[in-house]
Amino acid sequence: MSDTITYSYNQPSTLRKSGTSDELFLAQYSEVQKGNSPCFFWGKLTDPFIVSRCLITLSNVVKSSFNLSPFQMALLKDxxxxxxxxxxxxxxxxxxxxxxxxxxxxPDGHDGEFLENGTTNVDFNPPMISALSAVRKNxxxxxxxxxKEVGLHREGEKTVERKVPLPIKWIKGLTTVQIYLADATEEVKGNRIQAVQLFRTIPKGKVKTxxxxxxxxxxxxxxxxxxxxxxxxxxxxRLxxxxxLIPLIDExxxxxxxxxxxxxxxxxxxxxxxxxxxxxxxxxxFSGEGAALESLIEDVPDEWIQAFDNYSYANQAFNPTLLAIEESLDMAQIKNITARLAAMGLLGFDLDHNEYFYRRLPFKMDRILSLNPRLKGAEKLVAENKVTIVSEESGRVEASVEGSGVNHTVVIDGEQARCTxxxxxxHQGERGVCKHILATKKKLQVND
Structure with a gap:
């Protein structure tokens, strides 16, 4: 399986100077288009200096690595x-x-018009970073x-096509991050002075403990x-x-x-x-955590996923609890649907508003298995009849799962599960359950 999704652009992203203003154009592409507008948003930024500094910091995150080789780090992503x-x-x-x-x-950070809801991959090339660095206050x-426009350029002008790889592991990472964010709660709050004092206590150099x-x-x-x-x-x-950004924040x-x-x-x-x-x-x-695996083992009809994808696109938000009430659906069903939408990269999570937001990324429904090899392995174990339920009583299940030259014992006792x-x-379950536990739970569903 390829570890990238290839994008093609009609033109690269640019920052153009015209008179007293600068115009930032971000090249757009989507594997699935829900509308025909060539432009998603057009308008002024109310605080372009802060936005430019935040985007430069975001670019620094994208360029960084904390466990890869210099060669791997040279393969920058957008x-x-x-x-x-x-x-x-x-x-x-x-x-x-x-x-x-x-x-x-x-909403108060811009004065413009949303012509279409959509998601794109941004081209952060060196000229773009240089242009953002030059943005001044006010x-x-x-x-x-x-x-803003779509067309062919003639008389010495040409249409530029630029291919940009989007790593599959980013979609996998987006799945886990949103699940972790949905469970996170605010524990610390401070002002700029407190932040400056706190960040002074970060030790110099790389920390090994x-x-x-x-x-x-x-x-x-x-x-x-x-x-x-x-x-x-x-x-x-990593902080x-x-x-x-710390000297610029309010809190x-x-x-x-x-x-x-x-x-x-x-x-x-x-x-x-x-x-x-x-x-x-x-x-x-985050791409290897497997936090969504258990929510993905129960089959959900593709038409449900498509319907809730359309619902999220239209509303640009996804509140599982309210949706369960409105549609009279069981929370377990909503959890499975949410996991599938997140597993395809369609949902992000907003901590301040405590709700999912919608993003349009390249996806296919059958890509979930390819993105989650443990889930694919569990499906294969069940299909090949390699899972045997040894005992099942009082909420406790013991199973034998055939492995490569050895049988593994899986015990599920209420919410707890373990495997040999x-x-x-x-990992002791910290990075998601193993394929043997997944296969056992899948087998139990099939038997039901």
Whole structure:
């Protein structure tokens, strides 16, 4: 399976100077188009200086890696931009997929028109970064997501086509990040001065041990010593990506995952937000966590997925609880539908509004299995009759799953599940369940 999805553009992204204003054009492409408008959004930014600094920081995240070789780091990828629901969102991952960043330009952050809801891949080439760096305060900058015009250029002008790879692991990472964000809660809130003081406590150089966010008196600080109510950051050196923005913020908030699988840092600049989500360990990528696997084992009709995709596209938001009430659906069904939409990269999560937002990414419904090899392996185990239910009583299930030269024992007791395979022994369920547990749960559904 290829690890990229190839894009073709009619023209590269550019920042054009015209008179007293600059116009930022982001090249647009989508595998599936719901509308015919060549332009998603067109309008002025109310605070272009802050937006430009946030986009430069986002680009630095995309260029960074915390576990890959210099050669792998040279294969730069481009961020994603979504226009819809009166908001413009830029997203991207580090190369190792262990750091996720997002820039949200809120409704008051622009003065323009949304001609079409859509998602595109953004071309962050060196001239673009240079142009963004030159944006000054109180400068008039027009942002265009998509193309303002479509046409062939003649008489010395030409149509430019540029291919940009979108990593499959980004879609896999988007799935896990949104699930972690949906479970995260705000634990820390502070102002600019507190943020400056806190970031001064980040140790210099690369950190090889876990660091924690702790409170000493009235001051927050980073410490290698774990204490009660401490928030695990993991590789704290990754937060250095935020240092250029800290002097500009109004406030910051920290949202840890309940099981400390991730921490999200949100920086607020009035009409603009910057979010940075870190995986539990610096060497762990979100693309390999498998947080959605158990929600994907139950079959959901493709027409349901298509219907809820259309619903999300029309509303540009997805509230599972309200939808369950409105459509009289069981919450378990809604959870499975949500997992599938997220697994195709169609849903992001907004912490401040506590709801999913919609993004249009290249997807096919049959791509879920290819994106989740453990799920594909579980389906194969069930299809080849390699799962035997040994006993089932009082909510406790024991199964034998045939492996390569050895049989694995799976025990499911209520909400707890364990397996004798090496994957479970290594991760203890922290990175999603193994294919043997998935296959056993799938087998139980088939028997029912």
């Amino acid at each position: 961020p994603i931009v979504t226009a819809g629901n009166e908001r413009i969102r830029f997203e991207g991952f580090s190369h190792c997929a262990g750091v996720y960043a997002r820039v949200d330009v809120m 400068e008039n900058v027009v942002l265009s997501v998509g193309q 876990d660091y924690y966010l702790v409170k000493r008196g009235n001051q927050w600080m980073f410490s290698p010593m774990k204490s009660n109510d401490a928030i695990c950051i993991g590789g704290v050196h 250095k990506l935020l240092e250029p 910051f908030r920290v949202f840890p995952h309940p099981d400390m699988q991730s921490t999200t840092w949100q920086l607020y600049f009035g009409t603009v937000r910057f979010s940075l989500t870190l995986s539990r360990d610096h060497w762990r990528g 395979c090496t994957w479970f022994a290594r």
